[in-house]
Amino acid sequence: METIVLGVQPRAITKNGAAKLRSNGQVPGVIYHKGEETVPVSINEIALEKLVHSPESHIIDLQFPDGEVKRSVIKDVQFDPVSDRIIHTDFQLFSADEVVELEVPVSVSGNSIGVEKGGKLLISHHSLTLKGRPDDMPDHLVIDISALEIGHAIHVREIPMDNYPGLTILDDPYTPVITVQGAKNEAEETAVAAESAS
Secondary structure (H helix, E strand, O other), X not given: OOEEEEEEEEOOOOOOHHHHHHHOOEEEEEEEOOOOOOEEEEEEHHHHHHHXXXXXXXXXXXXXXXXXXXXXXXXXXXXXOOOOOEEEXXXXXXXXXXXXXXXXXXXXXXXXXXXXXXXXXXEOOOEEEEEEOHHXXXXXXXXXXXXXXXXXXXXXXXXXXXXXXXXXXOOOOOOEEEEEEOOOOHHHHHHHHHHHHO
């Protein structure tokens, strides 16, 4: 998984402080780690938006003005319900051997048999939550759809994890992730045709 450097500034929590930061193109956030004091910070809104809206997950090196760097992942992002601007972000720190939970985007490989027969590929879950060491986390969780027929689905429990040693998927095992949906079958088309004729 790619590591991105993101500059942060320590901030004081004051009345209307968050609103002032946002008006100056900054986003308030916090950095936390189990057993440590939470650190309030601010982040450049444009730089944060590029990171949040990226199609890939990243490990983030938070860089402080004094040169200190702390490795983290984004654990929560809050958006304004009207403007959809980012209004707050939570970062979780971790050590090299620490186990973390991270949302990783889903991507597909191969050509589905069902799609070649005229079916439509539907990805119902565009990301899944993986648990493991940060260094083992992939940019994408790649799922082979070659054998997927029309009307069939790949569920979480059916995703092979041989290529991702040390990682487990935390989502419900029975959740369908990718489905090939067929067009109307012949019986339905015949029934519609008969109804139209009567």
